[in-house]
Amino acid sequence: MAKTASWLMWASLLSCAALSDVGVSSAWARSRPAASAPSLVDSASAIGLSQLPPQAQDVHRRILAGGPFRYAKDGIVFGNRERALPRKPRGFYHEYTVPTPGSRTRGARRIVCGGEVVQIPETCFYTEDHYSSFKPIDPRH
Structure with missing residues (x-):
């Protein structure tokens, strides 16, 4: 079980590093609102x-x-x-x-x-x- 948790942590870190290399924000960066998020404009x-x-x-x-x-x-x-x-x-x-x-x-x-x-x-x-x-x-x- 410890190996699985460790592997998941590394996979997550590698994914975030790869995403940040192509300009996509990582999980620790400020999140963007979803495209369908409600607007304050009625x-x-x-x-x-x-x-x-x-x-x-x-x-x-x-x-x-x-x-x-x-x-x-x-x-x-x-x-x-x-x-x-x-x-x-x-x-x-x-x-x-x-x-x-x-x-x-x-x-x-x-x-x-x-x-x-x-x-x-x-x-x-x-x-x-x-x-x-x-x-x-x-x-x-």
């Missing part, structure tokens, strides 16, 4: 632009106009590290603060838009809980 609950809070509608207008923006961090690249949004190359998504009335800080509300041209976004998402969930924005409604 496409069934897309929100019409007219349904967003007035502050979010204003930020959306500013995005299309190229500014001006209220906060220095508006327009920075959104890294999508949690992979909550569809995978795109780094630099595709940019984030913007949606002011929260009465808040002394930037608050939790954001619009994240993606596209090759910032002022002509291919897609935009709204989050009111600081990236915990996203709703696609339907600009036609």
